[in-house]
Amino acid sequence: MKAGLTRELLAEFVGTAALLAVIVGSGHMGEVLANGNAAIALLANSTATGLMLYVLIVLFAPISGAHFNPIVSLAFAWRSAIGWRKALLYIPVQVIGALAGVILAHAMFGLPLFELGTKARIGWPQYLSEGVATAGLLATIFLGHRARPNALPALVGAYIAAAYWFTASTAFANPAVTIARAFTDTFAGIRPVDAPAFLIAQIAGAALGLVLVAALTEHSPIAHGIHSARRRKRKAVET
16 A cells, blocks of 8 residues: 555544544533533534534645545545545544544543444434435535635534534534434434434435535536537527
């Protein structure tokens, strides 16, 4: 394996592990300090996650693209921004990194290194929320990169922090995150039995997000058809 690719995989591992350590650790800390007040715990959780996403994207984007999310890697491959081989190498590294982040968070708080989640997250509102959150994340990434690439770390961090609050599921929007959070019984946990439906909803949301991005960007088939029609109309008027 080439040294450059090794560095990219290491960046994806470390970045995803750090992201999960923040998600699990801040959720647990918030819940403990707030004496079980879910609103304050969610505020701590969403703020810490949004801020850390900003930091991680700034640090790791020049190395690996700072995906930390199998959906993002597959979307980049679909849009030919990276190769499929690289995307398929990123995915297991992201999942393993996410699990490592859960272990790290548990270790820092003196919890069992692995626990199965017991928090029920089930029902169509939850699944719809995951679809919306994932579609919005991809739209934020691709449209944000097109509009203001230098602001992308802040855009993604702000979007996820907000999505914690406007979705019923608290916006997992990431298969690696979903799998890893099934192995924590803290504030951020999810029952393993509920995780597959989240994954399906995230895939559906990703497809919707890619369609939306294609429809809104200049070089999409839809936009191309509109521009072609306008050009034909102008030519007809000129002649």
